[in-house]
Amino acid sequence: MTDYRVSDISTATTPTIIESFPYGRLPAAGSAGRLARVTDTTARPRLWLDDGTRWSPLVDNTVNVLSFGPVSPTDPATTRATLQAALDTGANVYLPAGVYPIDRTLFFHSGQAIFGDGRSGPGSGARFTEIVVPQPKPTTPQDPPPPPPPPIIMFQSATYPEGTRDVVIRDLNINNNNNMWQPGSVGIDFTGVGYSRVERVCMRGHGTAIKGRDSALRTYVRAGSHDSWLRVTATDDLLYADGVAIAIEYRSSEGKPVLVQGTVQAVAGPNDPDYPALEVGALRSEDVSPPPSPSQLPVGAKVFHDNKIGGYYNTVVASEIANCLRGISLTNDGDAWTVLDGNFMSNICGIYVEASDANRFRSSFVLNGVGVEFGDRSADNTVLSGSKFEGNGNPGRWTDPSVQPVVLGAVRCHKGSRQNTIESCQLSDSTDHVLDETDGDNLYTGPHSTSHPTMPSGVGGGGNIVSNGDFVVESTVPGIADGWAFKGTVPTTMDFSIRSIKDHPAEVPPGTRAAQLWHMDQGTNVPFALYREIAVTPGQWYTFTARTMVDDGGDGLYTLFITTTFSSGDPRYKQLYYTGPLRSHNYYIRALPGHDDYNTGLHRTSFKIPDGVDSIFLLVRNYLNHTNPEDPKDRSCLVEAKDGANAWFGKFHIEPGRGISTESRDSGVMSHVQTTGAPLTINDKAITITHPFHAVAPGTGGTLKNINPPAGFSGMIVLHATGTWNATTDGTGAGKIGTPLSMTAGKTAFGWYDTGSGTWWFTPA
Secondary structure, three states: OOOOOOOOHHHOOOOOOOEEEOOOOOOOOOOOOEEEEEOOOOOOOOEEEEOOOOEEEOOOOEEEHHHOOOOOOOOHHHHHHHHHHHHOOOOEEEEOOEEEEOOOOEEEOOOOEEEEOOOOOOOOOOOOEEEEOOOOOOOOOOOOOOOOOOOOEEEEEOOOOOOEEOOEEEEEEEEOOOOOOOOOOEEEEEEOEEOOEEEEEEEEOOOEEEEEEOOOOOEEEOOOOEOOEEEEOOOOOOOOOOOOEEEEEEEOOOOOEEEEEEEOOEEOOOOOOOOOEEEOOOOEOOOOOOOOOHHHOOOOOEEEEOOOOOOOOOEEEOOEEEOOOEEEEEEOOOOOOEEEEEEEEOOOEEEEEEOOEOOEEEEEEEOOOEEEEEOOOOEOOEEOOOOEEEOOOOHHHOOOHHHOOOOOEEEEEOOOOEOOEEOOOEEOOOOOOEEEOOOOOOEEOOOOOOOOOOEEOEEOOOOOOOOOOOOOOEOOOOOOEOOOEEOOOOOOOEEEEEEEOOOOHHHOOOOOOEEEEEEEOOEEEOOOEEEEEEEOOOOOEEEEEEEEEEOHHHOOOEEEEEEOOOOOOOOOOOEEEEOOOOOOOOOHHHOOOOOOEHHHOEEEEEEEOOOOOOEEEEEEEEOOOEEOOOOOOOEEEEEOOOOOEEEEEEEEEEEEOOEEOHHHHOOOOOOOOOOOOOOEEOEOOEEEOOOOEEEEEOOOOOEEOEEEOOOOOOEEEEEEEOOOEEEOOOOOOOOEEOOOEEEOOOOEEEEEEEOOOOEEEEEOO
């Protein structure tokens, strides 16, 4: 049989026109090589070939898009029309290597495969097929770049929102022309699409690269329905469209289930007094006779699509998704998806799951704001062993204030998620954390590296069992915080002192009001440790939080331990927490509360006390980085910096329970940091805060004198400037500012509220 595929777009100058005929009314055979499209949709396949003597069905049911009209890299409208003409055959569609610009949605059908000559990217080869929403170009080189085109959905079901199945999209680029993170742009919309597959596809620049959800969108009956209008709690202009079949479920007064069915005739607009509402006309039911009218339906009855195929049982394999707000978004029963061997890179969120179950993921997640995020009502999903996380959750990457990740880390389980499992994965960087905000309702099976501890962040038991957690009071030993001790005599090459945010604002870690400073001189320093012993309950979980800061001279020369005995030579010795050498923190200021990164100053973990252990030791030590090979006993901490090495340790906090400690909940944050919403604007030289993180705009004058806290507020706050403003110390009353600030767009300041004096003290931005 003749191969009608065209190897390259540049060779296709004259398209082949395919005529359409009703099934059973094909013209007489006799023109060898002629193709015909059958318009009767029950006939499969739809394409037939005249071999000169008879008509035969096309063997692989595949058409070349270049047979349906012209394509041009500079004409999106014409190219899109050609692609859609090929898709409307219902046959498989082959797109030869080249660039295909489009300006509107392409609609696919059940049982259809759409494939090209390959995607671009590492190892993909030089030939590739790209479908793209192009970026407009300036009229002349002197003109400014025009704005990007409005966002579109690039691929969607032709029967949307009714069920579609058995679709394959493979070996393509589907790009938004690198309009990075464009809200509203969707690469592939699998709403109501099931049993389908995306394979070897590269996608960039979308709001959401792949969207999966059940088209049976749920809403509920509310009061006030009348005539043919059914008033509901919400509508979706796309899903609840004219002609869509709906079902309504409720229980009768006798407790029996009732199913009522109807068809949407119209959707109320936002200005309609009934909005949101659906016009449904006559309803029908086999459970009640006569069927109820809209006004007779009980308030709270569930309304959903009467649709048998949802957005589930789909697979994404060997695909790359980058520079998107969300790589894959599974919501509203986007269930039973499998994502394997892909690469998610530089997305705000790699995979987002909400109200969806039984999904499985094994892929590489690199440099995303968060790799995988389990939202409310996500359950029984699994991040499979073999997944790799590298460089996710680094807040320093997200410098554009319009696209800030709401959460950070490798995997986040929000409140309302349950029974999700994160199997043992490779966590490569200090920001790649697995965080659970549900107090243990999800499972991290590890084992995980102690340098990247999981943080179950539910609610702790309350109360700090480490007295003087802010290091305010000195003990009888000059410069040593109360409750802390050491073995032997302080070496002459070291000295200790207490620093407060009021007197030394640049010498306390963010979020603390005072810190223990440890200084070592240049040269050789002997092993030394500050410690304190704390009584604990065997078998009890405890939550630990601390904040630290190290200067350039002290880079890698200090460590922090929690152990079961003081000496590692004791047979009962066991490490419960170890930071490794603490790094220099000149860049630490971008860490947010609620984001643990002990290499940037915030330490968080939970641990269980072994049976038989009734006390633990907090140990602050210098790191032994020098060994004399001629004398095995000569092990020391070698300081190379001329000005010596400094480390500051602040706000040690241990409390019973497995969750975020009270010290980080006392600001009202519990286990969530509010990072969205409009910036606060300085009005009358004041702002009123509601969360521990706020973006702040300068407003009129750009001077801030008072920060009004909520009732009962204590703890820390983070202010992120969206413009230029200053904070001065001449405010009055509760909420006055004790540390002057000079802020410019992008700078961040960390503050602590002293409830006794009603004063904010800030670490310089």
